[in-house]
Amino acid sequence: MAKKIPEETILRLSHYLRALLYFLEEKKDVVSSRAIAEFLKISPHQLRKDLSYFGHFGKKGVGYSCAQLLEAIKEILGLNRNWYAAVVGFGNLGRALSFYKGFRDQGIFIKVAFDVDEKKTNRMYKGIGIYPLEKMEEVLKREKVQIGIVTVPKEVAEDIASRLSGCGIRAILNFAPLKLNFSHTIIAKDVDLSCQLSYLTYHLKTAHRDSPKQSSK
Amino acid sequence: MAKKIPEETILRLSHYLRALLYFLEEKKDVVSSRAIAEFLKISPHQLRKDLSYFGHFGKKGVGYSCAQLLEAIKEILGLNRNWYAAVVGFGNLGRALSFYKGFRDQGIFIKVAFDVDEKKTNRMYKGIGIYPLEKMEEVLKREKVQIGIVTVPKEVAEDIASRLSGCGIRAILNFAPLKLNFSHTIIAKDVDLSCQLSYLTYHLKTAHRDSPKQSSK
Numbered sequence: 386m387a388k389k390i391p392e393e394t395i396l397r398l399s400h401y402l403r404a405l406l407y408f409l410e411e412k413k414d415v416v417s418s419r420a421i422a423e424f425l426k427i428s429p430h431q432l433r434k435d436l437s438y439f440g441h442f443g444k445k446g447v448g449y450s451c452a453q454l455l456e457a458i459k460e461i462l463g464l465n466r467n468w469y470a471a472v473v474g475f476g477n478l479g480r481a482l483s484f485y486k487g488f489r490d491q492g493i494f495i496k497v498a499f500d501v502d503e504k505k506t507n508r509m510y511k512g513i514g515i516y517p518l519e520k521m522e523e524v525l526k527r528e529k530v531q532i533g534i535v536t537v538p539k540e541v542a543e544d545i546a547s548r549l550s551g552c553g554i555r556a557i558l559n560f561a562p563l564k565l566n567f568s569h570t571i572i573a574k575d576v577d578l579s580c581q582l583s584y585l586t587y588h589l590k591t592a593h594r595d596s597p598k599q600s601s602k
Numbered sequence: 603m604a605k606k607i608p609e610e611t612i613l614r615l616s617h618y619l620r621a622l623l624y625f626l627e628e629k630k631d632v633v634s635s636r637a638i639a640e641f642l643k644i645s646p647h648q649l650r651k652d653l654s655y656f657g658h659f660g661k662k663g664v665g666y667s668c669a670q671l672l673e674a675i676k677e678i679l680g681l682n683r684n685w686y687a688a689v690v691g692f693g694n695l696g697r698a699l700s701f702y703k704g705f706r707d708q709g710i711f712i713k714v715a716f717d718v719d720e721k722k723t724n725r726m727y728k729g730i731g732i733y734p735l736e737k738m739e740e741v742l743k744r745e746k747v748q749i750g751i752v753t754v755p756k757e758v759a760e761d762i763a764s765r766l767s768g769c770g771i772r773a774i775l776n777f778a779p780l781k782l783n784f785s786h787t788i789i790a791k792d793v794d795l796s797c798q799l800s801y802l803t804y805h806l807k808t809a810h811r812d813s814p815k816q817s818s819k
Contacts, residue, residue, distance in 0.1 A: 395804050399797040403779060426781050462800045463807030470799075477698035484694050487779055487796040493803070532802055555809065556802040562620060562704055564643050572805040574798050579704040580616040581791050582687075583679045585749055585773040586710070587612050588789040590680030592772065 474536035691753035692717035
């Protein structure tokens with residue numbers, strides 16, 4: 386049985402990845418936990434604790450081999466292969482996510498998108514096939530896609546998620562402002578943009594009382 | 603001196619807001635902590651603990667007045683007033699965020715946007731003034747804006763953030779994939795979309811070993 390690994394640890398692993406890419410670009414072969422931690426503004430203890438869930442990395446008093454740690458984290462996160470995703474809802478946000486460079490840099494490619502608006506569908510758009518929503522099942526039967534990215538209105542998000550699940554999709558990134566209700570066969574991550582903004586308004590409002598916070602998710 | 607309130611608590615407050623809006627739409631005047639918790643798939647204990655940071659709400663054995671708790675949370679989050687934001691980087695993501703309904707629903711309005719691409723600037727677009735980046739200081743001097751939303755490439759994000767800070771902006775929502783380095787006068791929230799996706803690939807990869815997780819941020 387695997388150890389229970391905190392969600393925050395998994396999210397931080399991709400920050401470590403980003404730091405290691407930076408140090409490699411800077412032609413550093415070996416890097417200390419202190420340097421990575423400083424780059425990311427966290428404590429070296431946090432970094433070492435997070436990595437300890439997955440094994441022993443680096444050499445005491447020397448540091449980590451950038452290339453080796455990078456490969457190890459990529460493997461842990463499943464990023465040593467390509468993944469394919471479908472975007473449901475090809476509005477402003479759907480389009481932005483479809484062409485988001487950060488996804489492609491990690492080997493995650495948007496293959497198809499679905500929308501109810503007939504003006505947008507039944508065509509290729511910058512390499513992505515855009516289809517009518519009603520053809521989702523048919524298209525996903527022939528396209529190999531593992532991840533669904535949901536940017537539809539909240540009223541239909543639950544239905545879309547369950548249809549995606551019916552198509553064999555096992556992971557969903559949900560931008561609709563609700564918590565999806567799922568069986569345990571699906572992995573879901575809700576991204577609530579409004580919630581991030583109200584974190585700011587909370588601190589703006591209380592800034593004259595508390596000291597402001599800096600945070601990363 | 604105010605109590606130190608966990609970041610997660612503040613982020614969950616906007617989920618409570620969303621639940622209360624739902625119950626009000628359903629014509630419920632009073633709601634139990636159990637009902638809110640079930641709606642959001644969290645524990646009633648979590649809800650009560652989060653609220654306890656801010657005072658005493660609801661009546662034991664009766665529940666919360668939806669309207670009262672809604673107003674109280676809006677006030678805590680600073681959402682009982684309007685806020686104005688500037689988007690820096692009017693690419694796909696910048697445009698999507700500029701017209702994101704969820705922000706307007708919370709009383710957060712994008713007033714101006716900035717971009718380096720001359721084809722996009724010096725015009726109004728659906729009510730938002732789009733300006734050249736070099737005019738940022740000039741425009742922000744006359745426009746009342748409290749929040750900056752940064753969607754520029756990571757190479758220039760730090761510079762943009764410091765220019766925003768120089769314009770008196772005290773809160774930044776950062777979509778560039780780096781942790782911004784700030785003085786303590788600025789409140790920053792980094793939203794790392796790639797990191798959310800690799801949370802899914804991690805679980806997809808390990809799904810045959812661990813049981814999947816459902817999570818909300």
